[in-house]
Amino acid sequence: MAEQTYQDAPLHEHRSLWMDVWLAFRNHTGALVGVGVFAFIVLAVLLGPFLHGIDPQYLDIQARNAPVSWSHPLGTDNLGRDMLAQMLAGGRISLAVGFTAMLLSLVLGTGVGVLAGYFKRLDGLLMRSTDLFLALPLLPLLLVIIMLFRDTLRAALGPETGIFLLIVFVIGITSWMQTARIVRGEVLAIKEREFVTAARSIGTRERRIVARHVLPNVMSPIMVSATLGIANAIITESALSFLGLGFPPDFPTWGRLLFDGANFISITPARVIWPGLAISLTVLSVNYIGDGLRDALDPRLRGT
């Protein structure tokens, strides 16, 4: 039965890995919906301001707390600023912060985890530093870092880039520990598998063993922490903004909108619902994309 297909397959038809991954990914309904929703959010945030031309900072006191209308599709806040315009502008920042901080924490966490798991000599040192970071009280630490560096960075790189880099950095270096722990555990298990011994007996160099045999096999937990990391980063940024340590108050982000809206929840509940919905949808769609990618990257689940 299966013989037939082997015989029919042309010799050395080079199946590219990414083509296979894409074919499998296409069959994952949740992931496709996730891609759709996420693409919609990204496009809206990038192109929206050109279609909906109201300045998010423009105060229209007469129209304050306005309900949904044609001129203000999502209503206005207590100062008469257009909610849709603020959402679109805030989304850019939130998404950018979420992604960059996630990438930074992922690279750090994976790096530390792989090094600690694979090289026994580094294990003690790296994992104890991980514990150290985990034990640090985060918010006070963030406060101190931001107080110390905000003004210097602002002066050097301009108010927005400076604070953006600072926030991404701060979130990144305070959220890699979980990833590092999970990855280390996984690497410890993979390292003892026979195919790693086999690679060593072949004479494969250590860094190639890590890159070719260890890393691809710890993809699943990395994917999961990546998708959770985005949500975490967006929410931490909100908390920072709420404390007045993030972006300046007139600079909308989803987290900031959410916190500002919370005071007016009884008057205009929409001010909480929209940013909350945007954050949830982003996190959910990224989660599904991560799920789909993880399954598609595993040949055993790919089922081609």
Place this chain on the structure above:
Amino acid sequence: MPTEPAIANAPVHSDRATPVLVEVENLAKHFPIMRGVFRRQVGSVRAVDGVNFRIHERETLGLVGESGCGKSTAGRVILRLYDPTAGRIAFRGEDIGDVHGESLRRLRQSMQMVFQDPQDSLNPRMTVGSIVGEPLVEHGVAKGRALDERVDELLNAVGLSARFANRYPHEFSGGQRQRIGIARALALEPEFIVCDEPIAALDVSIQAQVVNLLQDLQERLGLTYLFISHDLAMVRHIADRVAVMYLGKIVELAPSDELYREPLHPYTRALMSAAPVHDPELEAARERIILTGDVPSPANPPSGCRFNTRCPMATPECSVREPEWRELRPGHQVACHYAGDVERMPAIIKTGEPG
């Protein structure tokens, strides 16, 4: 009696005329046991503790023993997957005990390994083609088209279709996976292959196929094997000489025909008598030597002869003095004070010639 074995040994002796390829002297591998807050070493597991043997070119040396006796560790130390604690390993007369870095990598080209668990020894995320081709890429032997061709050739050599190169290991059966593992071991044209229980994880119906493939390859490519197994019948079939290991030491080493016909060490006798015979009448009639107790811990081996705690013929002397390694017959070495003392030996029923 003494003249008879000489005739049976004739072919084996002519084999042994080939030069020595691998020589192991007093090889030991101790794994430290760490305890406590400060990870102090409180003892060591003496997995391999003073092993001596030679493997001649184009020969198959069988290494048998119970699980946990150190046979796999011995194989891995010889391939330098573990660093030896003591002793000397020579490959083609050259000491490879403390070769490191690039020279060790170069050495790996001529020594390869076939693993026990074909499920676990293939990276699930790599295609068969890249698994088999990995050694070639790593050592810069072949690239591009030449690499593809060589991989096809290797897959054909182990009886697989070259069309499988784009598939993943999970799409294959156990026997096919083991063939992939063998193809990988052959890729660099090694002279010496350690087969670490290559058939233990396979179906009985597939075992013979894989063993025949190994023998076939040996003939065609002039390979030398160290064949580690606990399957006595299979070792008898494939090996020219057999070494019996107990608790980190070799207790008996002899040409395989002779060892199976007339084991001299009481442990070997017990081991032989544990293997079932394929004649039901004989099987029902034969007497078995049933050893009492468990294998002692290799972290704390008994004094004197390591087998004395379970040996049916042990004397007080056995727990005091370690038996020396004696050559009782040409090519038949044994470590037992009373080996050859026929009256003392527990009798075992002759199992007849293999079918």
